[in-house]
Amino acid sequence: MKEVKDIVLAYDAAQREGKQTALATVVHVQGSSYRRPGARMLVTDDGKLTGAISGGCLEGDALRKARLVMVQQQAMLVTYDTTDEDDAQLGVGLGCNGIIQILIEPIDAKNPSNPIQLLKAFLRHRQTAVLVTLFSLADKKAEQIGTCFLMEQNQEITGCLLPDEGLQAALEANAREALQTGASSFAAYEGAQPLTVFVEVLKPAVSLVVVGAGNDAIPLVQLAAVLGWQITVVDGRANYATTARFPLATQVLVSKPEQVLSHISPDSLTVFVLMTHNYNYDLAVLRHLLPLQLPYIGALGPKKKLDRMLDELREEGVRVTDVQRQVLHGPTGLDIGAETSEEIALSIMAEIKAVLAKRGGAPLRDKADVIHPRQNALIRKVTLTRQEQA
Template sequence: MTVGGWSAPETDVMANVGEALDGDRAVLATVVAVEGSAYRRPGAKMVIGDGDGVGAVTAGCLEDEIVALAREVLDCGQPRVERFDLTAGDDVWGLGVGCNGVIDVLLEPLAESYRPVVEAYQSGKDTVVLTVVDGDGTPVERGDRTVVFPAESGASGPCLQDTDWPDELLTALEGPTNRLLSADASDTVSVRYEGDDIDIFVDCVTAPPELVVFGSGRDVAPVARSASEVGFRVTVVTFRGGAATADRFPAADRVVSTSPADLRDVVSFDAETYAVLMTHNFVDDRIALTEVLDAPTEYVGLLGPRKRFEELRSALAEDGHHLTDDELDRVYTPVGLDLGGGTPLHVAQSIVAEVTAVHHDRSPNHLTERAGPIHSRSPVGVEPSEFE
């Protein structure tokens, strides 16, 4: 199992799930419901094999217990839902831990039913995983699973894989599944089927966004490393072939070299692709900016002072390319959040923090000034007591 530990990004967790499917037995632990506040929200995962596991379902408060429970699940071969009451009270879980909520965790032996999820994730496709957490007395049992692929733009409803789940059950799930997809959330929903309630965890598994960093300077590697650590797939594009080596940018998933005018021949851009130009070359930036703005990416970060961008903008105008308001709205320059600090690591932190905020549609502010919960809440769900 790949080294990652509890602080591993989701990309590492999913990679370990794939390795476990191809190798030794393992257990997948997933937060399926939260009442109150908790460090992680529904959908948080941890995979436990021979070691201490990779990923986290809390801030480390319960991981040792999860590992112990995983051993029991492996021994009996049956999935189980475990409740942890972290609210203040007499319960042992309320003593000294940092959360103040009730967390339900599904622990299940990893099986082939999860392989389509891993394969879709690795190929950049989103999925919705439907897993039964309570189906006693119904045609489905705890741990039964099917996979949903979100509909293409313009289509209605999710697209289901071949499944032996009853059509009526899938129809009942369509509404809450679409609401969770719209909210980019995961949660357990309760649906009525043939007079019985079935609790099903609807897990919206979003493929990792891609960050494309243009440049070959020493300041590129910290950006690639920081972005990788928070779950981006990172492509480094250099315009100098001698610098396009994996050893130079070890955290990048891919390193390619091309000319600025041909970059879209080697990189595919969509709305989930984010671009940062840090070539330190005025001509390269000018050509690359034009190419990237012609693509559908919604974020283009440009390193350098505002005056440099105005000079670049004037040069583009002389070439006949007058930046539109829409294009200007997509360009972030000077790139990054105002965090202070001037070292390459500070700059990388600033850039990746901004890209992360844009990806999650957030306006960066101090959390102490944020009204309401830190994490968005699910638009659907069941009370945790319904699992009992």
């Protein structure tokens, strides 16, 4: 999400300076790679790069090809095959073991449906959306259609419609399915020109609500800002909850605990960390958070503190379900031996990321399987019926 925002800002700056641009996107990966499908990099004609498509190995070669794309104003699909031990011929020396497909598209500022405009349409709303991209793996010299359209949560479409109505209908069906499942996918459509589609689910940034504006909240906000998260800091103390203390926060609120939610609209990517060091304030906020279907609620402090809060709520007649108990994390954070406020912030951020990604937070060296499941890259073959092609 942060990468998308950075690319949009860099594109706007390039436009003001009269520079040409191209967008490089990882559209498929087979095997190992540093970045996964959906990774993007904006290239300007003077060589400025924003975003990344690898760990720095592919960028130089992609820059040269992007300049060619800008001159020709024609999209290009580039394959980097690092399964070949003699990968030095690519001039990149990757050291990975995968096949990476990069789509490089020229950005036509006059086209209201260019890829950057579609990314801007996604950023306008805090909602999940689906971006559909077409390319030809079978014939890399064929016309690469590129980024087609964006489907928003209400299934409204922004972008260019394909002249092939059957293919357009099939792609829209794919996009609707992706909105429902929340998972990106690939499909290969057989026809006069075999095409592969990357149906990419775009999700808004994580919204972190830090309840507590003490000094230990500052590094937590700083780390969240590095990740591009949307950050709200709230506290009842006006001399603590200030923009001067939290300049990287999206908003800083002074509020009574029972009024916190009147300023915030939580969604499926909203997480809370209770760290006011005021037991009664944290308890009052927790009382209002429990009925919400949040993915993560962290409570700073010892386990007995959270247990005591839950006992008090039960005595009040509040029923704490197993589902609600599952999202409560107290003490908040992973066990990394954290002591300083900066280390504690790292611990908390790591746990939130692991929970949202449905991972255990264990060392990667102990993982028996690959980091990213191979089935996520499978390309489903689809044959359009004659009725769909009509």
